[in-house]
Amino acid sequence: MNKKAIALMAACAFLLSACQSDEPETKETESVGEETETTSQLSGDYYSAIITDGTYKTSLNRGVTLGLNSTVNLKAFETGLMELSQEHFSPDSYYFQEGQYITTETTNNWLNRVSEDNPDGLNPEDNGKVEPDERNPIYLNSLLEQDYMVQTDDGFKLGGISIGLAMNSVDYYKKVQFGAESETKISQDKLVEEGKKMADKIVQHLRETEGVGDIPIVVGIFEQSTKDNLAGGVYITQAQSDDGSTSLTDWETINQKKVIFPTSGESNELSSFENFKAEIESFFPNLSGVTAEALYTDDQIMNMKVSINTQFYGESEIIAFTQHVSEKASSYLLPNIPIEITIKSINGTEAFLAREAGETQFYTHVFD
Amino acid sequence: MNKKAIALMAACAFLLSACQSDEPETKETESVGEETETTSQLSGDYYSAIITDGTYKTSLNRGVTLGLNSTVNLKAFETGLMELSQEHFSPDSYYFQEGQYITTETTNNWLNRVSEDNPDGLNPEDNGKVEPDERNPIYLNSLLEQDYMVQTDDGFKLGGISIGLAMNSVDYYKKVQFGAESETKISQDKLVEEGKKMADKIVQHLRETEGVGDIPIVVGIFEQSTKDNLAGGVYITQAQSDDGSTSLTDWETINQKKVIFPTSGESNELSSFENFKAEIESFFPNLSGVTAEALYTDDQIMNMKVSINTQFYGESEIIAFTQHVSEKASSYLLPNIPIEITIKSINGTEAFLAREAGETQFYTHVFD
Numbered sequence: 001m002n003k004k005a006i007a008l009m010a011a012c013a014f015l016l017s018a019c020q021s022d023e024p025e026t027k028e029t030e031s032v033g034e035e036t037e038t039t040s041q042l043s044g045d046y047y048s049a050i051i052t053d054g055t056y057k058t059s060l061n062r063g064v065t066l067g068l069n070s071t072v073n074l075k076a077f078e079t080g081l082m083e084l085s086q087e088h089f090s091p092d093s094y095y096f097q098e099g100q101y102i103t104t105e106t107t108n109n110w111l112n113r114v115s116e117d118n119p120d121g122l123n124p125e126d127n128g129k130v131e132p133d134e135r136n137p138i139y140l141n142s143l144l145e146q147d148y149m150v151q152t153d154d155g156f157k158l159g160g161i162s163i164g165l166a167m168n169s170v171d172y173y174k175k176v177q178f179g180a181e182s183e184t185k186i187s188q189d190k191l192v193e194e195g196k197k198m199a200d201k202i203v204q205h206l207r208e209t210e211g212v213g214d215i216p217i218v219v220g221i222f223e224q225s226t227k228d229n230l231a232g233g234v235y236i237t238q239a240q241s242d243d244g245s246t247s248l249t250d251w252e253t254i255n256q257k258k259v260i261f262p263t264s265g266e267s268n269e270l271s272s273f274e275n276f277k278a279e280i281e282s283f284f285p286n287l288s289g290v291t292a293e294a295l296y297t298d299d300q301i302m303n304m305k306v307s308i309n310t311q312f313y314g315e316s317e318i319i320a321f322t323q324h325v326s327e328k329a330s331s332y333l334l335p336n337i338p339i340e341i342t343i344k345s346i347n348g349t350e351a352f353l354a355r356e357a358g359e360t361q362f363y364t365h366v367f368d
Numbered sequence: 369m370n371k372k373a374i375a376l377m378a379a380c381a382f383l384l385s386a387c388q389s390d391e392p393e394t395k396e397t398e399s400v401g402e403e404t405e406t407t408s409q410l411s412g413d414y415y416s417a418i419i420t421d422g423t424y425k426t427s428l429n430r431g432v433t434l435g436l437n438s439t440v441n442l443k444a445f446e447t448g449l450m451e452l453s454q455e456h457f458s459p460d461s462y463y464f465q466e467g468q469y470i471t472t473e474t475t476n477n478w479l480n481r482v483s484e485d486n487p488d489g490l491n492p493e494d495n496g497k498v499e500p501d502e503r504n505p506i507y508l509n510s511l512l513e514q515d516y517m518v519q520t521d522d523g524f525k526l527g528g529i530s531i532g533l534a535m536n537s538v539d540y541y542k543k544v545q546f547g548a549e550s551e552t553k554i555s556q557d558k559l560v561e562e563g564k565k566m567a568d569k570i571v572q573h574l575r576e577t578e579g580v581g582d583i584p585i586v587v588g589i590f591e592q593s594t595k596d597n598l599a600g601g602v603y604i605t606q607a608q609s610d611d612g613s614t615s616l617t618d619w620e621t622i623n624q625k626k627v628i629f630p631t632s633g634e635s636n637e638l639s640s641f642e643n644f645k646a647e648i649e650s651f652f653p654n655l656s657g658v659t660a661e662a663l664y665t666d667d668q669i670m671n672m673k674v675s676i677n678t679q680f681y682g683e684s685e686i687i688a689f690t691q692h693v694s695e696k697a698s699s700y701l702l703p704n705i706p707i708e709i710t711i712k713s714i715n716g717t718e719a720f721l722a723r724e725a726g727e728t729q730f731y732t733h734v735f736d
């Protein structure tokens with residue numbers, strides 16, 4: 001994947017979250033005894049999902065991603081794999097279905113340490129050590145399967161599979177039961193190396209699974225962010241297995257990072273954000289927090305998500321504040337990138353604003 | 369106010385909450401030593417608010433509306449008064465400012481019972497009784513002042529005042545300290561009668577307040593909903609005092625009500641909602657609640673706010689579910705009225721959809 005494609009992908013991906021829906025479009029296909037329909041696409045960047053008998057088919061290993069460090073990691077892990085998949089399986093011709101080939105049992109075996117009782121474990125054996133630098137850490141934290149379906153005259157059939165591997169950059173563990181939490185740090189080189197070995201084993205398993213055959217399998221390695229990080233992780237490398245191959249060879253690096261403003265951030269974007277923040281903070285005496293998460297691809301800023309937390313005493317304040325934020329965001333924040341702004345109080349989300357790439361105005365909604 | 373005007377007002381009012389912002393428009397006026405600007409209007413239906421030296425001026429009695437029965441009442445009380453004010457003070461030529469003429473002290477005196485120590489109390493004296501039907505209930509729960517400003521060559525000056533009186537339909541009280549909560553029910557006729565008497569006293573007070581002079585004063589009587597009601601209250605009657613008059617005479621009834629589906633609701637709208645609900649509920653096995661609040665004016669449905677609460681196991685589910693909701697809402701919910709749909713999980717707002725009157729498509733946003 002060349003750099004332009006990555007940048008384009010990242011830019012598109014963000015658009016997923018803020019878009020006017022296309023004309024709803026439902027395709028129905030009959031197969032024996034059950035009725036299959038698909039959800040409408042919210043935009044060309046989202047996949048339509050397959051609905052069978054009015055019900056959404058959840059993955060066989062549903063819930064496994066809840067084991068990630070944070071909700072932002074969970075969301076980044078799942079939507080990141082969809083975004084990455086778009087390059088291989090176009091939303092125009094592929095439909096989304098949650099993973100139907102890797103069971104909970106297989107997932108649990110893989111995520112556990114390898115041992116006599118668990119020969120399939122992908123994480124290393126317990127070497128009996130408890131010191132951070134002496135023990136074998138857990139590299140693989142979670143695993144995600146997404147199926148990409150194509151429509152035929154006989155209904156939907158599997159057209160591709162994407163696998164996400166969520167790797168730990170920090171493995172949190174306890175030296176003794178109920179003890180304090182300790183950490184083993186894992187370098188990015190090491191987690192990529194381990195992830196690639198695991199990916200080969202997973203592809204081999206899938207090739208032997210009934211129904212998979214020689215369809216393309218995409219694997220993305222995701223580095224999850226640490227527990228104290230407000231930003232979610234990113235996918236750092238990916239490869240595709242074609243023609244029934246049982247290993248992955250052409251791994252391509254994805255140069256992405258997520259940055260939290262104002263604690264870090266590049267000079268140009270940071271100063272734009274700080275001006276915005278200062279204008280916002282003078283509005284009320286009691287504004288408690290203005291932060292932003294920005295995604296960079298190849299050192300280019302791709303989008304920004306701003307969170308404003310505050311204490312409100314009334315609805316008039318919220319409306320006036322939202323108007324003020326809309327105006328100051330237009331004046332101070334970077335033009336030409338998609339921006340999402342959420343205003344929260346103790347009661348939850350009070351208002352949100354969103355602007356897509358190429359637009360000058362913010363869509364604004366006050367929850368009243 | 370004739371019926372058409374009320375209906376139009378209610379329809380417009382809802383638009384406030386979901387709108388593409390107009391081109392930001394900031395007007396600056398210099399007065400001695402301080403810089404006054406205004407927020408941009410989010411739409412023609414919102415007022416621009418006045419900002420002085422970059423700071424929003426909160427009301428003198430800030431926080432008093434927090435004493436209402438619920439957050440939905442607080443929001444309905446404040447936005448309801450803005451909506452009602454639009455008929456008297458056009459957002460095209462008036463600017464919004466929180467109340468600067470009624471102090472916290474005056475407000476507290478008014479809200480307390482009348483007594484020797486508190487001759488200004490608007491609530492009745494304590495007659496010493498504790499039984500629900502024997503005691504004098506607290507009629508007036510909260511009071512809201514909104515100032516509507518006009519721009520002159522010398523800066524902004526007061527052009528009108530709106531006063532909201534939040535009346536109890538149920539007065540919650542305790543017979544003994546730390547005891548169980550008891551309730552005195554108050555009929556609508558009674559609370560309107562009491563509210564009108566209070567309104568006259570408030571207008572008299574304002575006419576004697578420096579700076580008010582003979583500008584128009586609008587008073588709206590709001591019947592707050594009970595604690596167990598998911599819907600907020602509504603304004604039920606209003607009057608305007610002109611030319612410095614110290615009493616209000618031409619009270620006009622506002623025929624509005626808020627209805628929660630599916631627990632109540634008119635037959636036609638209810639069956640449309642129930643079809644929608646059934647389609648949504650089959651999507652997942654674990655959907656925990658689909659409800660809606662609808663506003664009726666003169667027995668015509670004006671808008672609908674749908675709340676969907678559910679347990680999610682992953683982001684893919686949220687995206688697919690939002691697509692599904694968008695499609696089913698277009699098919700099943702009433703056309704031609706504004707609709708807002710919020711999808712929440714334990715993590716907060718996961719997605720929201722909104723459609724304005726006259727549109728066929730929903731604006732959709734998934735928070736990822």
